[in-house]
Amino acid sequence: MFRLSKMQYSLLKDVTQESHSWRVRVQVTRFSEYNSEDQPPVLLRLDLVLLDEEGTMMDAQIPGRHMTSFSPVLKEDRVYYITYFEVAEARASYRPVDNPIMAKFTKHTQIKEINHVPDSFPRYACKVIPFETLQARVDITDVLSDVVGMLTAVSAISTVRIRGGHKEVRNIQITDGRAINFVWQHYMQMVF
Known part of the structure; x- marks a missing residue:
């Protein structure tokens, strides 16, 4: 669905793999670097x-x-028109959001910052879910869950094998904090 503005654009819910010519108006947030295990590490992607x-x-x-094309231009929490990106299936495990597709920047990708951000933009990239849903995700590794709760225990760091490499994880135990006698507990892995 296109919105009328200075530039037409699609909402993310309408983006599909049928095209690489999408134009979206988005806030970019939650940057994280993915490095190789080489010494010194090599930046593989952002x-x-x-x-x-x-x-x-x-x-x-x-x-x-x-x-080198994008990191000097993209700033976290700013809003941009982004055009000409590859649309691919989302990674199979530890996705930061629950969306079956993802955007991959290419040498053809274009970005244009929007200086006057509409008030309609949310301030944070998060999805609030019931604690029971979070508890049902125990040992499910397709989507990472952002968690707000009362931390009750933290394990030592251990190493697990992920996608042919090794990652350090820490098991944590949380409660929803509603009542002392009625405590939901959840164990999850935080990937560092």
Whole structure:
């Protein structure tokens, strides 16, 4: 669905893999670097989350070979028109958002910052879910869960094998904090 403004654009919910010519108006947020295990580490890609005015989120990646084109221009929590990106299936595990597709920047990707951000944009890229839903995600690794709760225990750091590499994780125990006698507990892994 296109919105009328100075530039026409699509909402993230309407983006599909049928085209690489999408134009979206999004806030870029939650930057994280993915490095190799080499010594010294090599930056393989920059991961980020795209957030549109309706609160729809999409994972995005900038490959290391394109970092020099985009990292000086993209600033976290700013809003941009982004055009000509590849639309691919989302990664199978540890996705930062629950969206089956993701954006991948290419050498053809274009970005244009929007100086006057509409008030309709949400301030944060998050999705509030019931604690029971979070508890049901125990041992499910397709989507990472952002958690707000009362931390009750933290394990030592351990190493797990993920996608042919090793990652350090820490098991944590939280409660929803509603009542002392009625405590939901949840164990999850935080990937560092």
